[in-house]
Amino acid sequence: MSAPSSTAGLFFEDFRVGQTFISGLRSVTQEDLDDFIRLSGDGGAIHQDADYARSMGFEGPVVHGPFGVAIVFGLLFEQRLVEPTAIAMLDLQWRFVGAVVVGDRLRSTMTITRRRRSTSRQAGVLGRHFILAKEDGTVVQEGSSALLVQARDAAPSVDTAICTDFCTVPWARALEPLLLADARFTAATSSYDGTIGLSCGRETVQLRIYRGRILEVGRSTPSGPSFTLHGSELAWTELARADRNDFIARTSKGAFSMSGSAYEYLRMNKALVVLWDAVRALAAQEPVI
Amino acid sequence: MIQSHYLEVDGAIGFVETCGSGIPLLCIHTAGQSGVQWRQVLRELPDLGYHVVVPDLPGHGRSDNAAAGPVVDLSEYADWLAQLTAELGLDRPLVVGCSIGGKIALDIAARGPIRPRAVVAMAADAYNPQLSVTGLQRSLEDAAAPSRADRTFFGTLSSVGRHLPQEQAAVVAAMHRREDPVISTSDLIGWRTHDLREQLADINCPVRLVAGGDDFWLDPTAVAWAASQIRGAEFELMDGVGHYPMEEIPEFPQQLHRWFGKLLAKERTA
Structure with a gap:
Protein backbone atom coordinates (compact mmCIF):
# COMPACT_ATOMS: atom_id res chain seq x y z
CA MET A 1 0.00 0.00 0.00
CA SER A 2 1.38 3.42 -0.87
CA ALA A 3 1.12 6.71 0.91
CA PRO A 4 -1.42 9.35 -0.09
CA SER A 5 -0.12 11.64 -2.82
CA SER A 6 -0.27 14.73 -0.64
CA THR A 7 1.82 14.14 2.44
CA ALA A 8 1.67 17.54 4.09
CA GLY A 9 0.11 17.69 7.56
CA LEU A 10 -1.96 14.52 7.60
CA PHE A 11 -4.83 14.18 10.06
CA PHE A 12 -6.10 11.07 11.84
CA GLU A 13 -8.68 10.51 9.08
CA ASP A 14 -5.96 10.47 6.39
CA PHE A 15 -4.31 7.31 7.69
CA ARG A 16 -5.26 3.71 7.11
CA VAL A 17 -3.97 0.59 8.84
CA GLY A 18 -1.44 -1.08 6.55
CA GLN A 19 -0.13 2.14 4.96
CA THR A 20 3.65 2.32 4.73
CA PHE A 21 5.85 5.40 4.49
CA ILE A 22 9.47 5.07 3.41
CA SER A 23 11.97 7.78 4.32
CA GLY A 24 15.02 9.02 2.46
CA LEU A 25 18.54 7.85 3.32
CA ARG A 26 20.50 9.31 6.24
CA SER A 27 24.32 8.92 6.37
CA VAL A 28 25.88 8.38 9.78
CA THR A 29 29.06 10.44 10.27
CA GLN A 30 31.88 10.53 12.83
CA GLU A 31 30.54 13.94 13.80
CA ASP A 32 27.17 12.34 14.63
CA LEU A 33 28.90 9.84 16.89
CA ASP A 34 30.99 12.53 18.62
CA ASP A 35 27.92 14.73 19.08
CA PHE A 36 25.91 11.89 20.54
CA ILE A 37 28.66 11.03 23.03
CA ARG A 38 28.64 14.66 24.16
CA LEU A 39 24.86 14.91 24.22
CA SER A 40 24.16 11.66 26.06
CA GLY A 41 27.29 11.56 28.18
CA ASP A 42 27.81 7.92 27.16
CA GLY A 43 31.47 7.66 26.17
CA GLY A 44 31.81 3.90 26.59
CA ALA A 45 34.73 2.03 25.01
CA ILE A 46 32.43 0.31 22.52
CA HIS A 47 31.58 3.80 21.14
CA GLN A 48 35.09 5.27 21.10
CA ASP A 49 37.76 2.59 21.10
CA ALA A 50 38.02 1.12 17.58
CA ASP A 51 40.30 -1.73 18.66
CA TYR A 52 37.99 -2.75 21.49
CA ALA A 53 34.92 -2.59 19.22
CA ARG A 54 36.67 -4.73 16.59
CA SER A 55 37.75 -7.25 19.22
CA MET A 56 34.06 -7.61 20.12
CA GLY A 57 33.22 -8.43 16.51
CA PHE A 58 32.02 -5.04 15.24
CA GLU A 59 33.29 -3.27 12.12
CA GLY A 60 34.31 -0.23 14.14
CA PRO A 61 33.10 1.99 17.00
CA VAL A 62 29.39 1.32 17.49
CA VAL A 63 27.00 4.23 17.20
CA HIS A 64 24.66 4.42 20.22
CA GLY A 65 21.37 2.54 19.88
CA PRO A 66 19.27 5.57 20.92
CA PHE A 67 20.91 7.54 18.11
CA GLY A 68 19.05 5.21 15.73
CA VAL A 69 15.79 5.89 17.58
CA ALA A 70 16.45 9.62 17.31
CA ILE A 71 17.09 9.59 13.57
CA VAL A 72 13.95 7.51 12.93
CA PHE A 73 11.95 10.45 14.22
CA GLY A 74 14.20 12.91 12.38
CA LEU A 75 13.58 11.06 9.13
CA LEU A 76 9.86 11.11 9.91
CA PHE A 77 9.96 14.88 10.44
CA GLU A 78 11.80 15.24 7.13
CA GLN A 79 8.77 13.67 5.41
CA ARG A 80 6.50 16.33 7.02
CA LEU A 81 3.78 13.69 7.42
CA VAL A 82 2.29 14.99 10.65
CA GLU A 83 3.51 18.59 10.54
CA PRO A 84 2.01 20.30 12.34
CA THR A 85 -0.76 17.80 13.20
CA ALA A 86 1.28 15.65 15.64
CA ILE A 87 0.42 16.19 19.30
CA ALA A 88 2.31 13.65 21.41
CA MET A 89 4.35 10.49 21.21
CA LEU A 90 2.71 8.05 23.66
CA ASP A 91 5.05 5.11 24.02
CA LEU A 92 8.09 3.37 22.60
CA GLN A 93 9.00 -0.31 22.31
CA TRP A 94 12.27 -0.99 20.59
CA ARG A 95 14.68 -3.78 19.69
CA PHE A 96 18.28 -3.30 18.64
CA VAL A 97 18.91 -5.98 16.05
CA GLY A 98 22.25 -5.02 14.54
CA ALA A 99 25.05 -2.52 15.10
CA VAL A 100 25.24 0.85 13.36
CA VAL A 101 28.71 2.16 12.51
CA VAL A 102 30.00 5.40 11.02
CA GLY A 103 29.51 5.36 7.26
CA ASP A 104 26.23 3.44 7.30
CA ARG A 105 23.36 4.87 5.27
CA LEU A 106 20.03 4.26 6.99
CA ARG A 107 16.39 4.36 5.94
CA SER A 108 13.23 4.15 8.05
CA THR A 109 10.00 2.43 7.04
CA MET A 110 6.86 3.22 8.99
CA THR A 111 3.74 1.06 8.89
CA ILE A 112 0.44 2.19 10.40
CA THR A 113 -0.75 -0.66 12.65
CA ARG A 114 -3.69 0.77 14.58
CA ARG A 115 -6.09 3.69 14.49
CA ARG A 116 -8.28 4.66 17.40
CA ARG A 117 -10.35 7.79 18.05
CA SER A 118 -9.61 9.69 21.24
CA THR A 119 -12.64 9.83 23.53
CA SER A 120 -11.55 13.08 25.19
CA ARG A 121 -10.53 15.38 22.34
CA GLN A 122 -10.69 15.81 18.57
CA ALA A 123 -7.74 13.55 17.93
CA GLY A 124 -6.78 9.93 17.45
CA VAL A 125 -4.04 7.48 18.28
CA LEU A 126 -2.00 5.86 15.53
CA GLY A 127 -0.12 2.62 16.15
CA ARG A 128 3.13 2.82 14.19
CA HIS A 129 5.73 0.16 13.49
CA PHE A 130 9.22 1.25 12.45
CA ILE A 131 12.04 -0.56 10.73
CA LEU A 132 15.44 1.11 10.53
CA ALA A 133 17.56 -0.60 7.89
CA LYS A 134 20.84 -0.13 6.07
CA GLU A 135 20.82 0.72 2.39
CA ASP A 136 21.13 -2.99 1.47
CA GLY A 137 18.01 -3.82 3.52
CA THR A 138 19.74 -5.24 6.61
CA VAL A 139 17.52 -4.37 9.58
CA VAL A 140 19.40 -2.71 12.46
CA GLN A 141 16.53 -1.54 14.66
CA GLU A 142 12.84 -2.25 14.90
CA GLY A 143 10.07 -1.09 17.15
CA SER A 144 6.77 0.58 17.65
CA SER A 145 5.53 3.89 18.97
CA ALA A 146 2.01 5.27 19.22
CA LEU A 147 1.27 8.86 18.23
CA LEU A 148 -1.55 11.16 19.23
CA VAL A 149 -2.49 13.17 16.15
CA GLN A 150 -5.15 15.79 15.44
CA ALA A 151 -8.41 14.69 13.85
CA ARG A 152 -9.87 16.89 11.12
CA ASP A 153 -13.45 16.28 12.24
CA ALA A 154 -15.32 15.32 15.38
CA ALA A 155 -15.94 11.59 15.86
CA PRO A 156 -18.58 10.27 13.43
CA SER A 157 -21.59 8.33 14.71
CA VAL A 158 -20.28 5.16 13.02
CA ASP A 159 -16.58 4.81 13.70
CA THR A 160 -14.98 2.67 10.97
CA ALA A 161 -11.61 2.79 12.74
CA ILE A 162 -12.77 -0.11 14.94
CA MET B 1 0.82 -45.76 -23.28
CA ILE B 2 1.20 -45.63 -19.51
CA GLN B 3 2.30 -48.95 -18.06
CA SER B 4 2.01 -50.10 -14.46
CA HIS B 5 4.63 -52.37 -12.93
CA TYR B 6 4.44 -54.26 -9.67
CA LEU B 7 8.14 -54.99 -9.13
CA GLU B 8 9.70 -56.89 -6.28
CA VAL B 9 12.03 -54.58 -4.38
CA ASP B 10 13.40 -55.58 -0.98
CA GLY B 11 11.02 -58.53 -0.93
CA ALA B 12 7.94 -56.30 -1.24
CA ILE B 13 5.87 -54.75 -4.02
CA GLY B 14 7.32 -51.60 -5.46
CA PHE B 15 4.84 -49.86 -7.70
CA VAL B 16 6.01 -47.82 -10.67
CA GLU B 17 4.41 -46.30 -13.73
CA THR B 18 6.34 -45.77 -16.96
CA CYS B 19 5.51 -44.07 -20.21
CA GLY B 20 7.33 -43.25 -23.44
CA SER B 21 10.68 -44.16 -24.90
CA GLY B 22 13.73 -41.97 -24.99
CA ILE B 23 15.86 -40.48 -22.25
CA PRO B 24 14.99 -42.17 -18.93
CA LEU B 25 13.63 -39.71 -16.36
CA LEU B 26 12.97 -40.69 -12.75
CA CYS B 27 10.38 -38.54 -10.91
CA ILE B 28 10.34 -38.61 -7.08
CA HIS B 29 7.29 -37.43 -5.11
CA THR B 30 7.06 -35.40 -1.89
CA ALA B 31 6.50 -36.49 1.73
CA GLY B 32 3.37 -38.57 2.27
CA GLN B 33 2.29 -38.31 -1.37
CA SER B 34 2.66 -40.71 -4.31
CA GLY B 35 3.46 -40.76 -8.00
CA VAL B 36 0.05 -39.17 -8.56
CA GLN B 37 1.80 -35.80 -8.18
CA TRP B 38 3.51 -36.39 -11.54
CA ARG B 39 0.32 -37.25 -13.46
CA GLN B 40 0.69 -34.28 -15.78
CA VAL B 41 4.37 -34.96 -16.40
CA LEU B 42 3.73 -38.65 -17.02
CA ARG B 43 1.21 -37.89 -19.75
CA GLU B 44 3.01 -35.06 -21.53
CA LEU B 45 6.78 -35.60 -21.23
CA PRO B 46 6.90 -38.74 -23.40
CA ASP B 47 6.04 -36.55 -26.41
CA LEU B 48 9.14 -34.48 -25.66
CA GLY B 49 11.41 -37.53 -25.90
CA TYR B 50 11.47 -39.04 -22.41
CA HIS B 51 10.98 -42.47 -20.91
CA VAL B 52 9.18 -41.26 -17.77
CA VAL B 53 9.44 -43.41 -14.64
CA VAL B 54 7.23 -42.56 -11.67
CA PRO B 55 7.52 -44.79 -8.59
CA ASP B 56 5.51 -44.76 -5.37
CA LEU B 57 8.01 -44.85 -2.50
CA PRO B 58 7.54 -47.66 0.09
CA GLY B 59 4.45 -47.00 2.21
CA HIS B 60 3.04 -44.59 -0.38
CA GLY B 61 0.42 -45.05 -3.10
CA ARG B 62 0.34 -48.61 -4.38
CA SER B 63 3.73 -49.74 -3.02
CA ASP B 64 3.85 -52.06 -0.02
CA ASN B 65 4.87 -50.67 3.33
CA ALA B 66 8.57 -51.05 4.11
CA ALA B 67 9.10 -54.31 6.02
CA ALA B 68 10.89 -52.54 8.88
CA GLY B 69 8.09 -49.98 9.32
CA PRO B 70 7.73 -46.35 8.22
CA VAL B 71 10.97 -44.96 6.78
CA VAL B 72 12.61 -42.10 8.71
CA ASP B 73 15.91 -42.08 6.81
CA LEU B 74 15.85 -40.63 3.30
CA SER B 75 18.93 -42.59 2.26
CA GLU B 76 16.80 -45.76 2.56
CA TYR B 77 14.54 -44.33 -0.14
CA ALA B 78 17.60 -43.54 -2.28
CA ASP B 79 18.83 -47.14 -1.91
CA TRP B 80 15.35 -48.49 -2.69
CA LEU B 81 15.23 -46.36 -5.84
CA ALA B 82 18.65 -47.71 -6.87
CA GLN B 83 17.26 -51.25 -6.73
CA LEU B 84 14.12 -50.21 -8.57
CA THR B 85 15.99 -48.49 -11.41
CA ALA B 86 18.32 -51.51 -11.71
CA GLU B 87 15.28 -53.79 -11.91
CA LEU B 88 13.93 -51.62 -14.73
CA GLY B 89 17.34 -51.59 -16.44
CA LEU B 90 17.54 -47.77 -16.51
CA ASP B 91 20.92 -46.47 -17.61
CA ARG B 92 21.94 -43.23 -15.91
CA PRO B 93 18.46 -41.61 -15.80
CA LEU B 94 17.72 -37.95 -15.34
CA VAL B 95 16.24 -37.39 -11.89
CA VAL B 96 13.70 -34.82 -10.77
CA GLY B 97 12.32 -34.68 -7.25
CA CYS B 98 10.36 -32.31 -5.07
CA SER B 99 10.67 -31.67 -1.31
CA ILE B 100 11.89 -34.95 0.22
CA GLY B 101 12.01 -36.14 -3.40
CA GLY B 102 14.38 -33.28 -4.20
CA LYS B 103 16.56 -34.13 -1.26
CA ILE B 104 16.55 -37.79 -2.26
CA ALA B 105 17.55 -36.69 -5.80
CA LEU B 106 20.55 -34.82 -4.35
CA ASP B 107 21.45 -37.89 -2.27
CA ILE B 108 21.27 -40.03 -5.43
CA ALA B 109 23.52 -37.53 -7.23
CA ALA B 110 26.08 -37.57 -4.41
CA ARG B 111 26.40 -41.33 -3.98
CA GLY B 112 25.18 -44.70 -5.08
CA PRO B 113 24.92 -46.66 -8.28
CA ILE B 114 22.28 -44.65 -10.19
CA ARG B 115 24.79 -41.99 -11.33
CA PRO B 116 22.17 -39.66 -12.84
CA ARG B 117 23.08 -37.65 -15.94
CA ALA B 118 21.46 -34.55 -14.48
CA VAL B 119 19.25 -33.61 -11.53
CA VAL B 120 16.51 -31.04 -10.97
CA ALA B 121 15.91 -30.73 -7.22
CA MET B 122 12.82 -28.66 -6.42
CA ALA B 123 11.78 -27.27 -3.02
CA ALA B 124 14.80 -28.91 -1.42
CA ASP B 125 18.17 -28.08 0.03
CA ALA B 126 20.84 -29.84 2.08
CA TYR B 127 19.86 -29.14 5.66
CA ASN B 128 16.49 -28.39 7.28
CA PRO B 129 16.85 -27.71 10.99
CA GLN B 130 13.64 -25.66 11.31
CA LEU B 131 11.36 -28.55 12.30
CA SER B 132 11.39 -30.10 15.75
CA VAL B 133 12.13 -33.85 15.73
CA THR B 134 10.55 -34.20 19.18
CA GLY B 135 7.42 -32.43 17.96
CA LEU B 136 7.24 -34.70 14.90
CA GLN B 137 7.77 -37.82 17.01
CA ARG B 138 5.03 -36.67 19.40
CA SER B 139 2.60 -36.14 16.54
CA LEU B 140 3.13 -39.78 15.45
CA GLU B 141 0.78 -40.44 18.36
CA ASP B 142 -2.74 -39.95 16.99
CA ALA B 143 -4.10 -38.38 20.18
CA ALA B 144 -1.37 -35.74 19.99
CA ALA B 145 -2.33 -34.58 16.51
CA PRO B 146 -5.94 -33.36 16.55
CA SER B 147 -7.65 -31.99 13.44
CA ARG B 148 -4.95 -33.54 11.29
CA ALA B 149 -7.11 -33.46 8.14
CA ASP B 150 -8.00 -29.77 8.54
CA ARG B 151 -4.44 -28.84 9.34
CA THR B 152 -3.10 -30.75 6.35
CA PHE B 153 -5.66 -29.11 4.08
CA PHE B 154 -5.16 -25.52 5.25
CA GLY B 155 -1.42 -25.98 5.73
CA THR B 156 -1.12 -27.11 2.11
CA LEU B 157 -3.25 -24.18 0.92
CA SER B 158 -0.74 -21.93 2.70
CA SER B 159 2.27 -23.67 1.13
CA VAL B 160 1.31 -23.38 -2.54
CA GLY B 161 2.24 -20.21 -4.39
CA ARG B 162 0.02 -17.20 -4.94
CA HIS B 163 0.04 -17.71 -8.72
CA LEU B 164 -1.96 -20.93 -8.47
CA PRO B 165 -5.72 -20.30 -8.84
CA GLN B 166 -7.64 -21.04 -5.65
CA GLU B 167 -9.58 -23.99 -7.09
CA GLN B 168 -6.38 -25.72 -8.16
CA ALA B 169 -4.78 -25.01 -4.79
CA ALA B 170 -7.77 -26.71 -3.17
CA VAL B 171 -7.18 -29.78 -5.37
CA VAL B 172 -3.53 -29.99 -4.25
CA ALA B 173 -4.60 -29.56 -0.62
CA ALA B 174 -7.30 -32.23 -0.90
CA MET B 175 -4.77 -34.67 -2.39
CA HIS B 176 -2.57 -34.13 0.66
CA ARG B 177 -5.52 -34.82 2.96
CA ARG B 178 -5.49 -38.40 1.57
CA GLU B 179 -2.14 -39.12 3.23
CA ASP B 180 -1.38 -41.63 5.99
CA PRO B 181 -0.26 -39.35 8.86
CA VAL B 182 2.26 -41.90 10.17
CA ILE B 183 3.98 -42.17 6.78
CA SER B 184 3.94 -38.39 6.16
CA THR B 185 5.29 -37.60 9.61
CA SER B 186 8.02 -40.24 9.27
CA ASP B 187 8.97 -38.71 5.91
CA LEU B 188 9.25 -35.32 7.61
CA ILE B 189 11.51 -36.78 10.29
CA GLY B 190 13.66 -38.01 7.39
CA TRP B 191 13.57 -34.54 5.82
CA ARG B 192 14.60 -32.96 9.13
CA THR B 193 17.38 -35.39 10.03
CA HIS B 194 18.99 -36.04 6.64
CA ASP B 195 21.94 -33.66 6.47
CA LEU B 196 23.57 -33.51 3.02
CA ARG B 197 25.83 -30.51 3.59
CA GLU B 198 29.04 -32.55 3.55
CA GLN B 199 27.99 -34.60 0.54
CA LEU B 200 27.23 -31.75 -1.87
CA ALA B 201 30.87 -31.56 -2.97
CA ASP B 202 30.65 -35.19 -4.14
CA ILE B 203 28.02 -34.36 -6.75
CA ASN B 204 29.53 -34.26 -10.22
CA CYS B 205 26.53 -34.19 -12.54
CA PRO B 206 24.77 -30.99 -13.69
CA VAL B 207 22.22 -29.86 -11.09
CA ARG B 208 19.51 -27.23 -10.95
CA LEU B 209 17.94 -26.23 -7.65
CA VAL B 210 14.52 -24.63 -7.89
CA ALA B 211 12.79 -22.90 -4.98
CA GLY B 212 9.43 -21.15 -4.84
CA GLY B 213 9.30 -17.63 -3.43
CA ASP B 214 6.08 -18.48 -1.52
CA ASP B 215 7.40 -21.74 -0.02
CA PHE B 216 7.42 -21.40 3.77
CA TRP B 217 9.15 -24.77 4.14
CA LEU B 218 12.40 -23.35 2.80
CA ASP B 219 14.79 -20.50 3.33
CA PRO B 220 15.83 -19.40 -0.19
CA THR B 221 19.27 -18.39 1.08
CA ALA B 222 19.82 -21.98 2.29
CA VAL B 223 18.87 -23.29 -1.17
CA ALA B 224 21.24 -20.79 -2.79
CA TRP B 225 23.94 -21.92 -0.39
CA ALA B 226 23.37 -25.58 -1.32
CA ALA B 227 23.69 -24.62 -5.00
CA SER B 228 26.96 -22.82 -4.27
CA GLN B 229 28.41 -26.03 -2.81
CA ILE B 230 27.68 -28.10 -5.93
CA ARG B 231 30.07 -27.65 -8.83
CA GLY B 232 28.41 -25.60 -11.58
CA ALA B 233 24.93 -25.90 -10.07
CA GLU B 234 22.17 -23.49 -11.10
CA PHE B 235 19.72 -21.93 -8.67
CA GLU B 236 16.39 -20.38 -9.50
CA LEU B 237 13.94 -18.64 -7.16
CA MET B 238 10.49 -18.66 -8.76
CA ASP B 239 8.17 -15.81 -7.85
CA GLY B 240 4.61 -16.75 -6.87
CA VAL B 241 5.45 -20.47 -6.67
CA GLY B 242 5.19 -22.53 -3.49
CA HIS B 243 6.28 -25.99 -2.40
CA TYR B 244 4.87 -27.99 -5.34
CA PRO B 245 6.23 -26.60 -8.65
CA MET B 246 5.13 -29.64 -10.72
CA GLU B 247 1.53 -29.05 -9.65
CA GLU B 248 1.70 -25.26 -9.71
CA ILE B 249 3.63 -24.08 -12.77
CA PRO B 250 1.51 -23.89 -15.93
CA GLU B 251 2.97 -26.16 -18.64
CA PHE B 252 5.38 -27.66 -16.15
CA PRO B 253 6.44 -30.52 -18.50
CA GLN B 254 7.72 -27.97 -21.04
CA GLN B 255 9.49 -26.07 -18.27
CA LEU B 256 11.17 -29.24 -16.99
CA HIS B 257 12.17 -30.09 -20.57
CA ARG B 258 13.89 -26.68 -20.90
CA TRP B 259 15.69 -27.15 -17.59
CA PHE B 260 17.00 -30.59 -18.55
CA GLY B 261 17.92 -29.26 -22.00
CA LYS B 262 20.20 -26.69 -20.38
CA LEU B 263 21.67 -29.22 -17.97
CA LEU B 264 22.38 -31.74 -20.72
CA ALA B 265 24.02 -29.03 -22.86
CA LYS B 266 26.31 -28.42 -19.88
CA GLU B 267 27.07 -32.13 -19.69
CA ARG B 268 28.14 -32.07 -23.38
CA THR B 269 30.35 -29.00 -22.87
CA ALA B 270 32.04 -30.68 -19.92
Missing part, protein backbone atom coordinates in the same frame (compact mmCIF):
# COMPACT_ATOMS: atom_id res chain seq x y z
CA CYS A 163 -12.57 -2.39 11.84
CA THR A 164 -8.80 -2.56 12.38
CA ASP A 165 -8.64 -1.95 16.14
CA PHE A 166 -7.61 -5.59 16.48
CA CYS A 167 -8.39 -7.57 19.63
CA THR A 168 -10.40 -4.86 21.33
CA VAL A 169 -13.94 -5.53 22.52
CA PRO A 170 -15.62 -3.19 19.96
CA TRP A 171 -13.62 -4.86 17.20
CA ALA A 172 -14.61 -8.35 18.38
CA ARG A 173 -18.26 -7.29 18.54
CA ALA A 174 -18.00 -6.14 14.92
CA LEU A 175 -16.35 -9.46 14.01
CA GLU A 176 -19.01 -11.59 15.70
CA PRO A 177 -21.76 -11.32 13.02
CA LEU A 178 -19.22 -12.12 10.28
CA LEU A 179 -18.17 -15.29 12.11
CA LEU A 180 -21.72 -16.42 12.79
CA ALA A 181 -22.68 -15.84 9.16
CA ASP A 182 -19.94 -18.22 8.02
CA ALA A 183 -21.20 -21.81 8.06
CA ARG A 184 -17.58 -23.02 8.13
CA PHE A 185 -17.03 -21.31 11.48
CA THR A 186 -20.15 -22.74 13.10
CA ALA A 187 -19.26 -26.20 11.70
CA ALA A 188 -15.64 -26.02 12.89
CA THR A 189 -16.78 -25.06 16.41
CA SER A 190 -19.84 -27.34 16.52
CA SER A 191 -18.14 -29.70 19.02
CA TYR A 192 -16.33 -26.95 20.93
CA ASP A 193 -17.01 -25.69 24.41
CA GLY A 194 -14.31 -23.22 25.29
CA THR A 195 -12.87 -19.77 24.99
CA ILE A 196 -10.50 -18.51 22.32
CA GLY A 197 -8.20 -15.66 23.29
CA LEU A 198 -6.91 -13.26 20.64
CA SER A 199 -4.04 -10.94 21.36
CA CYS A 200 -2.58 -8.12 19.27
CA GLY A 201 0.23 -6.16 20.86
CA ARG A 202 -1.12 -5.13 24.26
CA GLU A 203 -4.80 -5.73 23.42
CA THR A 204 -6.52 -8.99 24.29
CA VAL A 205 -10.07 -10.18 23.76
CA GLN A 206 -11.79 -13.46 24.45
CA LEU A 207 -14.56 -15.23 22.55
CA ARG A 208 -16.56 -17.68 24.67
CA ILE A 209 -17.88 -20.31 22.27
CA TYR A 210 -20.33 -23.15 22.79
CA ARG A 211 -21.38 -25.48 19.95
CA GLY A 212 -21.01 -22.97 17.14
CA ARG A 213 -22.48 -20.07 19.09
CA ILE A 214 -20.59 -17.12 20.57
CA LEU A 215 -21.88 -16.75 24.12
CA GLU A 216 -19.77 -13.81 25.16
CA VAL A 217 -17.16 -11.37 23.93
CA GLY A 218 -15.04 -9.59 26.51
CA ARG A 219 -11.66 -8.81 27.95
CA SER A 220 -12.17 -11.65 30.40
CA THR A 221 -14.49 -14.67 30.69
CA PRO A 222 -15.39 -16.81 33.74
CA SER A 223 -12.96 -19.66 32.99
CA GLY A 224 -10.48 -17.80 30.79
CA PRO A 225 -9.25 -18.90 27.35
CA SER A 226 -8.39 -22.51 26.52
CA PHE A 227 -5.75 -21.00 24.28
CA THR A 228 -4.69 -17.55 23.05
CA LEU A 229 -3.35 -16.59 19.65
CA HIS A 230 -0.66 -13.91 19.92
CA GLY A 231 0.73 -11.57 17.31
CA SER A 232 2.29 -8.12 17.18
CA GLU A 233 0.31 -5.18 15.77
CA LEU A 234 2.49 -5.49 12.67
CA ALA A 235 1.69 -9.22 12.27
CA TRP A 236 -2.06 -8.55 12.57
CA THR A 237 -1.84 -5.61 10.16
CA GLU A 238 0.16 -7.49 7.56
CA LEU A 239 -2.13 -10.52 7.44
CA ALA A 240 -5.26 -8.34 7.56
CA ARG A 241 -4.03 -6.57 4.42
CA ALA A 242 -2.19 -9.42 2.66
CA ASP A 243 -3.43 -10.50 -0.77
CA ARG A 244 -4.34 -13.93 0.62
CA ASN A 245 -5.05 -15.61 3.93
CA ASP A 246 -1.80 -17.48 4.55
CA PHE A 247 -2.25 -17.59 8.32
CA ILE A 248 -0.66 -21.04 8.64
CA ALA A 249 2.43 -20.09 6.63
CA ARG A 250 2.89 -16.96 8.77
CA THR A 251 2.44 -18.99 11.95
CA SER A 252 5.09 -21.44 10.73
CA LYS A 253 7.46 -18.52 10.23
CA GLY A 254 6.80 -17.22 13.75
CA ALA A 255 4.58 -14.18 13.07
CA PHE A 256 1.95 -15.70 15.37
CA SER A 257 2.28 -17.91 18.41
CA MET A 258 -0.07 -19.50 20.93
CA SER A 259 -0.24 -20.07 24.65
CA GLY A 260 -2.56 -22.31 26.64
CA SER A 261 -3.78 -25.71 25.47
CA ALA A 262 -1.78 -26.77 22.41
CA TYR A 263 -4.32 -29.46 21.60
CA GLU A 264 -7.35 -27.18 21.67
CA TYR A 265 -5.36 -24.81 19.46
CA LEU A 266 -4.63 -27.58 16.95
CA ARG A 267 -8.25 -28.75 17.11
CA MET A 268 -9.45 -25.21 16.34
CA ASN A 269 -7.06 -24.65 13.42
CA LYS A 270 -9.81 -24.53 10.82
CA ALA A 271 -11.85 -22.19 13.04
CA LEU A 272 -8.82 -19.87 13.18
CA VAL A 273 -8.30 -19.90 9.41
CA VAL A 274 -11.98 -19.02 8.98
CA LEU A 275 -11.70 -16.40 11.73
CA TRP A 276 -8.88 -14.80 9.76
CA ASP A 277 -11.11 -14.64 6.68
CA ALA A 278 -13.54 -12.66 8.83
CA VAL A 279 -10.78 -10.42 10.26
CA ARG A 280 -9.68 -9.60 6.72
CA ALA A 281 -13.25 -8.96 5.54
CA LEU A 282 -13.85 -6.65 8.49
CA ALA A 283 -10.57 -4.79 7.88
CA ALA A 284 -11.62 -4.30 4.27
CA GLN A 285 -14.65 -2.35 5.53
CA GLU A 286 -12.34 0.47 6.57
CA PRO A 287 -12.84 3.04 3.81
CA VAL A 288 -10.07 3.31 1.22
CA ILE A 289 -8.53 6.76 1.24
